[in-house]
Amino acid sequence: MTTSTLPPDHAARMDRAALAIDGLSVGDALGETCFRDNNRDRLMDDPRRTAAGPWPYTDDTEMALGIREVLQRHGRIDQADLAATFARRWQLAPWRGYGAGAFQLLGLVAAGADWRAAAETMFGGQGSFGNGSAMRVAPVAGYFAADGFETVADQAALSAAVTHAHPEGIAGGVAAAVAGAYAWANRDRRGDEAVKRGLFAAVLAHARPGDVWTGIRHAATIAFDVSIEAATRLLGNGSRISCQDTVPFCLWVAARHLDDYQTAIVETIRGGGDIDTNAAIVGGIVALAAGPESIPDCWLEDREALKLRL
Ligand SMILES: [Mg+2]
16 A cells, blocks of 8 residues: 555645544443543533543444544545554454444454455344444445535445445445535534535435435424434434434434534434434534534543553
């Protein structure tokens, strides 16, 4: 691999990927604190009352950092390298909260199995539609944000397919990535109601029809003054850890708070369910619209320092 294959604006692309990862990882790490003690209740009462740091990040961030590595090396999603990178990072830090399916799949890849064959054997041969394809994809959105939604969707699909062979698993990754690219493209008008509402149409135009797509279409019809609790009843909250149950809700919260990272994360956590992953997805999208200054400094300080290389 030589640097000559990297695009001339590679550094600017990596800066956007880093912003997306900051948004993702702070959401992930703060979200994870809300599964213990009374941290979630305290935060719901007052957004300043976060758990004491450092907040360890989880598999969401670990896999996003794997994507970052591959983008750094190739300037695109190289699926063989991504599979190997996911497996290597999992072996070095298996305690990051990976799900049972990820343990099984990454264990096979680490033992030398072909990633494509392994991904297709998951869940009785239907492939995974778990929300892991969406939780880690924000750096893809950042890196390709200036290339148009078609490219973002294509690269996101490549990144998802390494572990998620089911079409709904691919659609979840594509939807979260296109939402992130839309956020960046509209960052200068992120407070406009029409811009917030427009996120859904942009995503629907690029994700394949299916249950995730239908869920996002449903989300597009739900007014932003509906309570978070009501929205989760209509859209799910990741309790079933599927893309279908996770991505429509996350896109709705991200669109509702596209101009306010802190509120976006607090409201995501209020929705419960798969809190770390929901907050990772929402955080990765909203940071691309609201910018680095939108992430509270004290939250960045409390998030465990990112291990860019493992
Ligand atoms: Mg996690």
